[in-house]
Amino acid sequence: MADQVYWEDVTEGMELPSIVKEPTTRQLVQYAGASGDFYEIHYDKDFAVGNQLDGPILHGALKSAFLGQLVTDWIGPLGTLKRLQCQYRGMDAPGNVITARGTVTRKYEEDGLCLVDCEIRLENAEGQNTTPGNATVILPSRTG
Amino acid sequence: MSTPASFLTEEMRQQAIGVESPPVTFVVEKGHILRFAEAIGDPNPQYTDEAEARKGANGGLVAPPTFLRSVRGVNLELPFELSFSRRLDGGSDWEYFQPVRPGDRITAVARVAEMTERSGRLGTMVFMTTITTYSNQFEEVVATQTNTLIAY
Numbered sequence: 001m002a003d004q005v006y007w008e009d010v011t012e013g014m015e016l017p018s019i020v021k022e023p024t025t026r027q028l029v030q031y032a033g034a035s036g037d038f039y040e041i042h043y044d045k046d047f048a049v050g051n052q053l054d055g056p057i058l059h060g061a062l063k064s065a066f067l068g069q070l071v072t073d074w075i076g077p078l079g080t081l082k083r084l085q086c087q088y089r090g091m092d093a094p095g096n097v098i099t100a101r102g103t104v105t106r107k108y109e110e111d112g113l114c115l116v117d118c119e120i121r122l123e124n125a126e127g128q129n130t131t132p133g134n135a136t137v138i139l140p141s142r143t144g
Numbered sequence: 145m146s147t148p149a150s151f152l153t154e155e156m157r158q159q160a161i162g163v164e165s166p167p168v169t170f171v172v173e174k175g176h177i178l179r180f181a182e183a184i185g186d187p188n189p190q191y192t193d194e195a196e197a198r199k200g201a202n203g204g205l206v207a208p209p210t211f212l213r214s215v216r217g218v219n220l221e222l223p224f225e226l227s228f229s230r231r232l233d234g235g236s237d238w239e240y241f242q243p244v245r246p247g248d249r250i251t252a253v254a255r256v257a258e259m260t261e262r263s264g265r266l267g268t269m270v271f272m273t274t275i276t277t278y279s280n281q282f283e284e285v286v287a288t289q290t291n292t293l294i295a296y
Contacts, residue, residue, distance in 0.1 A: 021185065023185075027183065027185065030182070030183040031183040031184065033179070033183070034176070034179045034180040034182070034183035034184075034214065035180065035183070035213050035214045036214050036216040037213070039231070051230050052230075052266060059233070060232075060233030060234075060235070060236070061210055061213045061233065061236065062183075062184060064210050064236055064238075065184035065186070065208065065209070065210045066184070066185075068184075068186075068208060068209035068210050069184065069185075069186045069188070069208075071209075072186075072188060072190070072208075072209065073188070077189075077190060077196070077197075077199060077200030077201060078200065078201045079201065080201055080240075081209055081240055082239065082240055083237070083238065083239050083240070084209050084210075084237075084238045084240075085235070085236070085237035085238065086235055086236065086237075087234065087235035087292075088232070088233055088234060088235050133235075140201075
């Protein structure tokens with residue numbers, strides 16, 4: 001994890017440090033166990049194919065967890081996540097590399113809090129945005 | 145395929161909106177947080193390392209942002225059968241108000257906020273938007289999750 005980011009360090013348009021994920025079917029089974037979501041389209045190939053899919057797909061909620069990590073890695077231990085939103089526009093399959101990226105879209109103060117809005121997304125190996133979203137965070141200020 | 149050309153009537157939509165689940169109670173266990181963090185592949189010490197977590201904004205261990213997805217058994221009893229065999233998750237929108245800590249007793253209640261129908265690549269699809277409110281043992285709302293379920 002990088003050093004603590006402060007609100008004063010942030011500029012609109014700056015990129016969040018990206019993170020790379022390489023989910024496997026094994027991870028989807030692990031996530032099924034941890035989350036309790038055992039829907040078979042996430043690990044049973046025959047079941048997935050019978051549901052008009054090419055094969056198992058990632059849990060949407062696992063993809064939002066990747067985006068959560070993107071943002072919480074960036075805001076560091078002194079930052080607070082206020083909102084995490086995303087849409088599952090495209091399906092992602094295990095065995096493919098996914099890159100979580102984000103861009104600062106707005107920096108502002110509200111109710112005495114130092115806030116930042118970010119546009120966030122997951123890109124597949126072809127560079128397509130499968131999971132567009134937004135996040136709002138509170139960052140610490142150097143001036144307290 | 146047996147999917148009907150059109151499924152949802154305005155009357156059904158009105159019946160569905162506002163339907164609320166019975167409350168479900170869930171105790172946040174430290175080991176569960178650890179397994180969840182491992183499963184999502186997130187090594188953040190805020191979830192697993194008490195000493196490091198104490199130095200952070202939350203002053204102790206917390207759960208990852210999407211951890212409350214593991215609250216299971218929140219059942220919405222619709223007044224009609226959503227007669228589609230397949231389900232997809234369309235997206236989620238979390239708002240956070242308080243940290244979720246090991247030992248917290250979380251109560252979850254879901255409510256149907258909207259139901260619409262669209263015709264897509266996969267045939268007739270019903271989009272159900274639910275809002276789940278998660279409260280802790282101090283009766284503070286810790287988070288809300290707005291989720292879109294696609295039935296097709």
